[in-house]
Amino acid sequence: MATPSRAPGIAPGRLSSEEIAANFKDLHAPYAAHEASVAADRCYFCHDAPCVTACPTSIDIPLFIRQIQTGQPEAAARTIFDQNILGGMCARVCPTETLCEEACVREAAEGKPVEIGRLQRHATDALMARGVHPFTRAEPPGRSIAVVGAGPAGLACAHRLAMLGHDVVVFEARPKPGGLNEFGIAAYKSTDGFAAAEVDWLLQIGGITIETGRALGAGLTLDGLKAEHDAVFLSIGLAGVNALRAEGGDRTGVVPAVDFIAGLRQAEDLSALPVGRDVVVIGGGMTAVDAAVQSRLLGAETVTMAYRRDRPAMGASVYEQDLAASKGVRLMFNVTPVAVHGNGSVAEVELAYTETVDGKLVETGETIRLPADQVFVAIGQSLSAVPEGVALEGGKIAVEGPGRTSMPGVWAGGDCAAGGEDLTVTAVAEGRDAAMDIHAALSA
Amino acid sequence: MADLTTDFLGIRSPNPFWLASAPPTDKEYNVRRAFEAGWGGVVWKTLGEAGPPLVNVNGPRYGVVHGADRRVLGLNNIELITDRPLEVNLEEIARVKADYPDRALVVSIMVPCEEAAWKAILPRVAETGADGIELNFGCPHGMSERGMGSAVGQVPEYIEMVTRWCKQNYDRPVIVKLTPNITDIRQPARAAKNGGADAVSLINTVSSITSVNLDTFSPEPSIDGKGSHGGYCGPAVKPIALNMVAEIARDPETYGLPISGIGGVTTWRDAAEFLALGAGNVQVCTAAMTYGFKVVQEMIAGLSQWMDDKGHASVADIVGRAVPNVTDWQYLNLNYITKARIDQDACIKCGRCFAACEDTSHQAILMKPSRVFEVDDSECVACNLCVDVCPVEDCITMEQLAPGQRDPRTGQVVPAEYGNWTTHPNNPMAKAAK
Numbered sequence: 001m002a003t004p005s006r007a008p009g010i011a012p013g014r015l016s017s018e019e020i021a022a023n024f025k026d027l028h029a030p031y032a033a034h035e036a037s038v039a040a041d042r043c044y045f046c047h048d049a050p051c052v053t054a055c056p057t058s059i060d061i062p063l064f065i066r067q068i069q070t071g072q073p074e075a076a077a078r079t080i081f082d083q084n085i086l087g088g089m090c091a092r093v094c095p096t097e098t099l100c101e102e103a104c105v106r107e108a109a110e111g112k113p114v115e116i117g118r119l120q121r122h123a124t125d126a127l128m129a130r131g132v133h134p135f136t137r138a139e140p141p142g143r144s145i146a147v148v149g150a151g152p153a154g155l156a157c158a159h160r161l162a163m164l165g166h167d168v169v170v171f172e173a174r175p176k177p178g179g180l181n182e183f184g185i186a187a188y189k190s191t192d193g194f195a196a197a198e199v200d201w202l203l204q205i206g207g208i209t210i211e212t213g214r215a216l217g218a219g220l221t222l223d224g225l226k227a228e229h230d231a232v233f234l235s236i237g238l239a240g241v242n243a244l245r246a247e248g249g250d251r252t253g254v255v256p257a258v259d260f261i262a263g264l265r266q267a268e269d270l271s272a273l274p275v276g277r278d279v280v281v282i283g284g285g286m287t288a289v290d291a292a293v294q295s296r297l298l299g300a301e302t303v304t305m306a307y308r309r310d311r312p313a314m315g316a317s318v319y320e321q322d323l324a325a326s327k328g329v330r331l332m333f334n335v336t337p338v339a340v341h342g343n344g345s346v347a348e349v350e351l352a353y354t355e356t357v358d359g360k361l362v363e364t365g366e367t368i369r370l371p372a373d374q375v376f377v378a379i380g381q382s383l384s385a386v387p388e389g390v391a392l393e394g395g396k397i398a399v400e401g402p403g404r405t406s407m408p409g410v411w412a413g414g415d416c417a418a419g420g421e422d423l424t425v426t427a428v429a430e431g432r433d434a435a436m437d438i439h440a441a442l443s444a
Numbered sequence: 445m446a447d448l449t450t451d452f453l454g455i456r457s458p459n460p461f462w463l464a465s466a467p468p469t470d471k472e473y474n475v476r477r478a479f480e481a482g483w484g485g486v487v488w489k490t491l492g493e494a495g496p497p498l499v500n501v502n503g504p505r506y507g508v509v510h511g512a513d514r515r516v517l518g519l520n521n522i523e524l525i526t527d528r529p530l531e532v533n534l535e536e537i538a539r540v541k542a543d544y545p546d547r548a549l550v551v552s553i554m555v556p557c558e559e560a561a562w563k564a565i566l567p568r569v570a571e572t573g574a575d576g577i578e579l580n581f582g583c584p585h586g587m588s589e590r591g592m593g594s595a596v597g598q599v600p601e602y603i604e605m606v607t608r609w610c611k612q613n614y615d616r617p618v619i620v621k622l623t624p625n626i627t628d629i630r631q632p633a634r635a636a637k638n639g640g641a642d643a644v645s646l647i648n649t650v651s652s653i654t655s656v657n658l659d660t661f662s663p664e665p666s667i668d669g670k671g672s673h674g675g676y677c678g679p680a681v682k683p684i685a686l687n688m689v690a691e692i693a694r695d696p697e698t699y700g701l702p703i704s705g706i707g708g709v710t711t712w713r714d715a716a717e718f719l720a721l722g723a724g725n726v727q728v729c730t731a732a733m734t735y736g737f738k739v740v741q742e743m744i745a746g747l748s749q750w751m752d753d754k755g756h757a758s759v760a761d762i763v764g765r766a767v768p769n770v771t772d773w774q775y776l777n778l779n780y781i782t783k784a785r786i787d788q789d790a791c792i793k794c795g796r797c798f799a800a801c802e803d804t805s806h807q808a809i810l811m812k813p814s815r816v817f818e819v820d821d822s823e824c825v826a827c828n829l830c831v832d833v834c835p836v837e838d839c840i841t842m843e844q845l846a847p848g849q850r851d852p853r854t855g856q857v858v859p860a861e862y863g864n865w866t867t868h869p870n871n872p873m874a875k876a877a878k
Contacts, residue, residue, distance in 0.1 A: 034514075037512075038512060038513045041512035044794045046793075046795050046796065047796060047798050047799035048795055048815075049795075105792040106792070108792045109835075
């Protein structure tokens with residue numbers, strides 16, 4: 001009989017609970033106070049700092065780092081939260097290597113940027129540990145706004161509106177708020193229930209009601225929301241999943257990567273969570289990396305990420321690629337799935353090699369078969385349940401300026417809106433800016 | 445190999461690195477270990493009168509100013525002179541000197557400002573075989589309240605009087621240690637020389653409060669909620685010490701008076717700078733108290749390598765080499781005109797030069813698209829602030845405008861000849877210049 005670690009098919013308990021607990025601990029341990037002080041001292045306090053420009057929420061990074069350096073991480077947190085109310089989560093999940101830390105002049109100087117993300121976490125953790133909320137509501141002007149979707153964009157929008165004195169009702173399809181912070185994102189980036197704790201902390205502002213199990217097309221209509229509220233903010237994310245268009249793509253064991261990640265995030269006991277012995281992940285973005293790495297951390301013996309283009313085109317950053325490689329994930333480039341073989345359940349994935357000819361990706365005719373008990377599909381998500389009458393652009397809700405949709409009184413932001421990268425930090429910026437625009441419109 | 449041997453007042457030591465009179469030199473155990481680690485000499489911690497030893501506070505004696513990563517930049521102390529019986533110290537001094545004849549062993553002394561007190565202790569110190577004495581006229585805390593230490597060092601007449609007593613009652617070299625807590629360091633140095641001192645040593649510590657506890661509102665170090673000013677030393681005081689050493693070295697009245705340089709010597713480079721400004725050797729305390737006695741090994745190796753690299757055969761060859769280049773402001777060449785130059789390849793685009801110049805200086809750095817920073821020669825006064833705040837070494841440099849070029853700031857052609865304030869037309873006191 002095979003040992004548990006090499007059990008065939010999709011099985012739980014490939015590793016001991018202790019090994020799994022160790023695998024899923026914080027990817028970056030929090031700084032001790034002295035470490036933070038030393039790390040903060042490396043900041044040059046640049047003039048018109050490039051890191052601020054690179055931050056979608058424009059956090060005053062040199063200022064908050066200086067506040068850490070002078071022994072006041074809580075004041076630093078206030079500087080962060082002024083711009084980004086989900087600064088705690090962003091500190092954990094932002095691809096800083098392609099944002100602030102890439103722009104850091106010390107990256108240019110010595111290839112070793114100031115560790116802005118870890119410093120931001122040090123600050124935000126310090127303030128949140130005090131259990132206080134640093135903001136208060138303005139005198140309520142008595143307006144009511146509906147926010148659809150309790151992900152980063154919706155929460156940021158709701159918080160800013162509440163600060164400005166408005167009453168906000170947030171409708172969330174899932175049983176819990178948080179969006180991808182709660183259901184997406186690798187577990188080792190948001191440990192100890194941080195996403196839920198952050199939402200609880202955010203709601204301390206008051207004036208925000210969250211109604212779970214409510215979604216457009218499932219009891220809610222845009223017309224109804226517009227009739228009951230003074231403005232509507234749509235932050236419905238990308239709930240649809242692009243399906244694998246390959247022969248046998250419907251075999252048992254072929255699942256959307258986002259479902260695997262969500263299940264993992266919500267699992268009470270990771271050692272009870274089944275995973276394939278041989279796993280293949282189709283795709284080259286952050287979601288693919290999160291699924292691949294966590295499969296390895298659960299004990300999958302082989303995990304392969306199969307991406308159809310070459311390495312420079314990969315959506316996952318070099319840092320994420322290196323992380324995957326360091327955890328034992330095999331990265332394959334220029335391969336595209338053509339068939340999933342098996343007898344009912346998946347047993348093999350057949351990949352065709354690709355090349356770019358005249359700017360077009362074509363198959364070379366050469367193929368390879370990889371053993372696979374489980375296939376995670378991470379080839380993009382799409383907008384679903386789009387409200388009628390709202391104009392689209394490139395499959396997303398078209399917006400002008402700070403999230404104004406084609407429909408008066410309706411704003412949108414986050415992954416569902418066109419423009420901007422699909423990042424938590426971008427969603428926060430869009431939610432915040434839409435809130436300011438809604439406030440201005442309602443105050444006019 | 446460079447010869448690090450020094451002969452200071454006839455006292456020979458294998459290298460110019462002496463431990464200053466301070467806690468590290470308070471007893472035989474320490475001094476033996478210091479000599480084993482390689483220190484060239486030691487000034488034994490200050491001895492007081494015979495009789496019941498004085499007492500120190502029993503709470504903290506030291507305060508500190510930290511840099512990044514808790515690097516010790518400045519240290520402050522409220523410790524007094526030795527609190528061990530005179531007899532014990534004298535016996536130990538005699539034993540150590542006998543065992544280490546090749547090392548310098550100088551004894552620091554502080555007794556009341558009465559001739560009898562000095563006459564009583566000097567013969568006893570002489571009996572130990574120590575190489576010389578150092579008069580502690582510098583200690584700014586505690587002892588000064590009792591009319592000793594810096595209370596003497598701040599009154600040139602006392603310095604001269606006590607020095608004379610010592611020269612009359614002791615036949616080996618007398619070094620006078622000076623306090624920096626005074627307006628013009630040349631006055632006490634002249635007094636020491638007039639009293640017959642063989643050398644001066646400086647600086648002693650600078651009166652200081654290192655920090656205030658913002659919970660208790662007590663100065664640090666805090667003794668039961670109260671603090672007293674201490675004496676500040678370490679890297680932070682080095683620039684003050686260098687200037688005072690140079691002032692004495694170039695003062696016509698004290699020119700040639702041997703100097704033992706003290707104040708923040710932490711590396712070979714610090715020591716070389718003191719030597720260049722006229723010190724015949726250096727004394728070290730804070731570096732040893734921070735890193736232990738072993739730190740001298742870097743100083744010895746570093747000074748030796750630098751001397752080899754530069755072709756300096758002996759320590760004596762370096763001493764005073766920078767003194768002729770220390771001058772008064774009025775003699776600086778006003779026709780020496782430079783402009784800042786930014787090496788665009790080395791620039792990391794932090795913009796600190798721009799912020800400093802734009803906000804606090806002469807608006808002579810332009811910030812162009814893509815964070816390109818350029819010097820506007822028509823505004824640049826060559827103040828050097830951009831060079832100083834730039835985090836990249838040699839990224840911004842000062843380039844001299846050659847004579848005959850036009851300075852875009854003034855519109856004037858750069859003169860080839862030297863010209864200073866004494867002859868400048870704007871100087872109402874200018875001497876007639878052709």
